[in-house]
Amino acid sequence: MDCLTGQLNSGMKHVQSVTKEGSVMKKIILPVILGMASLGVSAGASSAATLDDVKAKGFVQCGVSQGLPGFSNTNDAGDWTGIDVDVCRAVAAAVFGDASAVKYTPLSAKERFTALQSGEVDVLSRNTTWTMSRDTSLGLNFAGVNYYDGQGFMVRNSLGVTSALQLDGASVCTNTGTTTELNVADYFRGNNMNYEVVAFEKADEVVQAYDSGRCDVYTTDASGLYAQRLKLTNPGEHSVLPEIISKEPLGPVVRHGDDQWFDIVKWSLNAMINAEEMGVTSANVDEMRNGSNPGVKRLLGTEGAFGEAIGLSNDWAYNIIKSVGNYGEIFDANVGPDTPLGISRGVNDLWSNGGLQYAPPVR
Amino acid sequence: MAVQEPAAEVAESGRASLLYDPKIRALISQVALILLVIWLGYSMITNTISNLERQQIASGFGFLGTTSGFSIAPSLGTYIVDYAEESSYGAAFYVGLVNTLLVAFIGIILATIWGFILGVARLSNNWVIAKLSTVYIETLRNVPLLLQIFFWYFAVLRSLPNPRDSVEFGANIVLNTRGLFMPRPLPEDGMGWVGIMVLIGIVAAFLVRRWAHKRQEATGEQFPVFWTSIGLILGLPLVVFLILGLPLQWQIPELTGFNFQGGMVVIPEFMSLLLALVLYTATFIAEIVRAGILAVSHGQTEAAHALGVRSGPTLRLVVIPQALRVIIPPLTSQYLNLTKNSSLAVAIAYPDLVSVFAGTVLNQTGQAVEILLITLAVYLAISIVTSIFMNWYNARMALVER
Numbered sequence: 137m138d139c140l141t142g143q144l145n146s147g148m149k150h151v152q153s154v155t156k157e158g159s160v161m162k163k164i165i166l167p168v169i170l171g172m173a174s175l176g177v178s179a180g181a182s183s184a185a186t187l188d189d190v191k192a193k194g195f196v197q198c199g200v201s202q203g204l205p206g207f208s209n210t211n212d213a214g215d216w217t218g219i220d221v222d223v224c225r226a227v228a229a230a231v232f233g234d235a236s237a238v239k240y241t242p243l244s245a246k247e248r249f250t251a252l253q254s255g256e257v258d259v260l261s262r263n264t265t266w267t268m269s270r271d272t273s274l275g276l277n278f279a280g281v282n283y284y285d286g287q288g289f290m291v292r293n294s295l296g297v298t299s300a301l302q303l304d305g306a307s308v309c310t311n312t313g314t315t316t317e318l319n320v321a322d323y324f325r326g327n328n329m330n331y332e333v334v335a336f337e338k339a340d341e342v343v344q345a346y347d348s349g350r351c352d353v354y355t356t357d358a359s360g361l362y363a364q365r366l367k368l369t370n371p372g373e374h375s376v377l378p379e380i381i382s383k384e385p386l387g388p389v390v391r392h393g394d395d396q397w398f399d400i401v402k403w404s405l406n407a408m409i410n411a412e413e414m415g416v417t418s419a420n421v422d423e424m425r426n427g428s429n430p431g432v433k434r435l436l437g438t439e440g441a442f443g444e445a446i447g448l449s450n451d452w453a454y455n456i457i458k459s460v461g462n463y464g465e466i467f468d469a470n471v472g473p474d475t476p477l478g479i480s481r482g483v484n485d486l487w488s489n490g491g492l493q494y495a496p497p498v499r
Numbered sequence: 500m501a502v503q504e505p506a507a508e509v510a511e512s513g514r515a516s517l518l519y520d521p522k523i524r525a526l527i528s529q530v531a532l533i534l535l536v537i538w539l540g541y542s543m544i545t546n547t548i549s550n551l552e553r554q555q556i557a558s559g560f561g562f563l564g565t566t567s568g569f570s571i572a573p574s575l576g577t578y579i580v581d582y583a584e585e586s587s588y589g590a591a592f593y594v595g596l597v598n599t600l601l602v603a604f605i606g607i608i609l610a611t612i613w614g615f616i617l618g619v620a621r622l623s624n625n626w627v628i629a630k631l632s633t634v635y636i637e638t639l640r641n642v643p644l645l646l647q648i649f650f651w652y653f654a655v656l657r658s659l660p661n662p663r664d665s666v667e668f669g670a671n672i673v674l675n676t677r678g679l680f681m682p683r684p685l686p687e688d689g690m691g692w693v694g695i696m697v698l699i700g701i702v703a704a705f706l707v708r709r710w711a712h713k714r715q716e717a718t719g720e721q722f723p724v725f726w727t728s729i730g731l732i733l734g735l736p737l738v739v740f741l742i743l744g745l746p747l748q749w750q751i752p753e754l755t756g757f758n759f760q761g762g763m764v765v766i767p768e769f770m771s772l773l774l775a776l777v778l779y780t781a782t783f784i785a786e787i788v789r790a791g792i793l794a795v796s797h798g799q800t801e802a803a804h805a806l807g808v809r810s811g812p813t814l815r816l817v818v819i820p821q822a823l824r825v826i827i828p829p830l831t832s833q834y835l836n837l838t839k840n841s842s843l844a845v846a847i848a849y850p851d852l853v854s855v856f857a858g859t860v861l862n863q864t865g866q867a868v869e870i871l872l873i874t875l876a877v878y879l880a881i882s883i884v885t886s887i888f889m890n891w892y893n894a895r896m897a898l899v900e901r
Contacts, residue, residue: 245862246858246862249862250867253554253556269863269865273555273865295757304756305756305760306757306758307677307757312854317859318569321569324570330760331570332677332758333569333570333571333572334848335848335854335859336847337845337854341846341848344653348657349657349661349676350677350767352758392554392555393554393555
C-alpha cells in the first residue's frame with residue numbers, strides 16, 4: 137500500500153508538471169487524485185497492525201448500535217453506556233490505561249460489517265450474533281461472547297396469545313439484515329404457519345411500526361425485546377412469549393488477519409470474566425493485586441509478563457478491572473435486575489454458578 | 500552553451516521545439532489524463548480484489564444461486580416471482596427489481612397526470628383554483644420527500660382501523676392498517692388467449708388511429724377513434740373471455756385469526772411510498788408544464804380563438820403540442836428523479852431493490868462489492884432506458900422545420 141501511495145504521489149507530480157498552465161484541469165484532477173490517495177491510505181489502515189494504528193491515533197474506534205438500552209445507548213449526559221460499550225472501554229483501558237479513549241460509530245445492522253471490513257471501526261461491539269457464515273466468509277473474527285441471547289416474540293396482551301405456536305397468519309415486524317429475519321422464517325416454515333414480514337432498517341422504526349399496530353408481533357433477540365419494550369407507549373400492555381427460537385451468542389468482532397488485535401479484544405473480555413470468577417472487582421482490585429493468590433497476581437500483572445505477550449503493558453487487566461469492572465459488574469450495571477431491563481443472569485452466569493460464561497485461564 | 504544550440508536551430512528552421520507547439524502540448528496532456536484515469540481505475544479494481552482475497556472475504560456471483568432463507572412482504576414482486584423462503588438470492592433480486600419498477604412505473608404515470616392538472620390549474624382564470632394549486636405546489640415542493648414518506652406512512656396510514664374493524668368497499672375489497680385486500684385473480688387454461696387479444700387490440704387501435712388521421716387529412720371527416728380504440732382493446736378480449744367460458748378464478752381474502760389471508764394485498768408501505776412520490780414529483784412537473792405553456796406565445800391562443808376554435812381544443816391541439824417541446828427535456832429529469840427517489844422505500848420497509856437486495860441480501864451474504872455493483876448497474880440501466888425513450892419522444896415532438 138505504501139508503494140501505491142508513493143506511485144500516486146509521483147503520479148501527482150507528473151500531472152502537475154504536465155498541466156502547469158491548465159489551472160482548470162488542475163482543479164479537476166487534484167481533488168480526484170487526493171481522494172484516491174486517501175482511499176489508498178484508509179485501505180492501508182485496514183490491513184495489519186491495528187494496534188499500531190490505534191496507538192497512533194490515541195483512541196479505539198468502536199462500532200455500536202444506534203441505541204439499544206442496556207447494550208449500547210446514550211444516557212442523559214450524552215455518553216455511551218451499555219454492556220457492549222463496556223467491552224470497547226475495556227479494550228481502550230487495556231491499550232491506553234484509559235477507558236474513555238474510545239470514539240463511537242453508531243451503525244445500523246446493515247452497515248456494521250462493511251464498516252468493520254473497510255477499517256472505519258477497529259472493533260464492532262454491537263449485539264452481533266456469532267454465526268458460521270459471518271465468521272468464515274465475511275473476513276471477520278468473533279472474539280468471544282459477552283451476552284448469550286436467543287430470539288423471542290413480543291405481542292400485545294389484548295391478543296390473548298400465550299404461545300408462539302398460535303401466531304399463524306400474524307404480521308411480524310423485524311430488523312432487516314439480521315439473523316432474526318432468517319430465524320423467524322425457519323420457525324414459521326418449520327411449524328407450517330403463515331406470516332407476513334415487515335422488515336425495517338432501523339430499530340426505532342420497527343418499534344414505531346409495531347407500536348402503531350402495523351404488526352401483531354415484534355421479534356428480535358429476547359434482550360432486545362425487553363430493552364425496546366421500554367420505548368413503547370404502554371410497556372405494560374405487551375409481553376414476551378415464552379418460546380426462545382434460536383441461539384444468539386452476541387460478542388465483539390474484529391477483522392480477520394490481525395491476530396494480535398484479535399487477541400487483545402478476546403483477552404480483554406476474558407479478563408473481565410476471569411476477574412469475576414476470582415472475585416476481583418473494581419473496588420478491591422488494588423488490594424487483590426498485592427494479595428497472595430497467584431492466579432489473581434498473574435491476571436493483574438504483578439506476576440508474569442502476559443500483557444507484553446499481546447503487545448500491551450503488564451497491568452492491562454488491572455486497568456480494565458479498575459476502570460470498567462468485572463463481567464458481573466458490567467452485567468448488573470447495564471442489564472441486570474436493578475436496571476430498567478431487569479434481566480436475570482440466567483445462562484449468562486459464570487460456569488461455576490451453572491451458566492455459560494467461561495474464560496480460559498491466564499497462565 | 501548547451502542551451503544556446505537549440506535556439507540556433509530554431510532560428511534556422513523557423514519552427515519552435517515540438518514541446519512548444521500548442522497542439523502537441525494539448526495532445527500530450529490529454530493522453531496523460533486518459534492514461535491516468537485508466538491506471539486509477541485499474542489499480543482500484545486490482546486493489547479491491549487483492550484486499551478482498553487477503554481478508555478472506557467471499558467474492559464472486561455464486562451467491563445468487565443459494566437459498567435466501569428469508570421472507571419478503573407480499574407485493575407484486577413476490578406474486579410474479581412466486582417467492583418463498585426456499586427461493587434463491589437471485590429470486591430475491593427479481594422481487595426487488597419488480598417492486599422498484601412497479602412503483603416507478605405507476606408513479607411516473609400518476610405524477611404526470613396529476614402534474615399536468617396542477618400546472619394547468621395554476622394558470623387557470625379561476626382565482627380559487629389557481630391559488631389552491633399555487634399553495635399546494637409551493638407547500639409540497641418545499642418539504643423534503645423523506646418527511647413526506649414518513650408523514651403518509653406513520654401519520655396517515657397508521658390511523659386506519661385494525662383488521663377486525665376493516666373498512667369494506669364491497670366486492671370483497673377491504674382496507675385496514677395492514678393494507679388494501681382484494682381478490683386475487685387465478686388464471687386458468689385459455690387466459691393466455693385473452694392476453695394475446697389485448698395485444699392485438701392495442702395494435703389494431705394504433706392502426707385505426709393512423710388510418711383515421713390520414714382520412715381526416717385527406718377528406719376532413721372525423722372518426723370516433725377514442726371509442727373505437729376502447730372497443731378494440733377491452734371489447735375484443737372480453738368477447739374471447741366469454742367464449743372460452745370465463746377461464747378465471749378469484750381467490751377471496753378472508754379474515755382468519757390475526758389478518759386477512761389469501762387474495763391480493765397492496766401493503767401500506769407501497770401506498771405511502773407511491774402517494775409521497777406522486778404528490779411530490781407532481782409539483783415539479785406542474786411547474787415544468789406551467790413554464791411550457793407560458794413559453795407558447797399568447798398570440799397562438801388568440802389566433803386559434805380568432806379562427807373560432809374553442810378553449811378545450813385550443814389547449815389540446817395548439818398550445819400543448821408546442822409546449823411539449825419545452826416540457827419534455829426537464830420532464831425526463833423528473834422521471835429519473837422519481838425512479839431514483841423510490842429507493843427511499845428502505846426507510847418504510849417497502850421491499851424495493853435497495854431494501855431487499857442492497858439491504859437484506861447484502862447483509863446475509865456480506866458481498867457488498869458485487870451487490871452494490873449490480874444495484875448501481877440496475878438503476879443506471881433503468882435511467883438510461885427511460886432517458887432513451889424520452890429522447891425518442893422528444894425527437895418525435897420536435898419542431899419539424901421545412
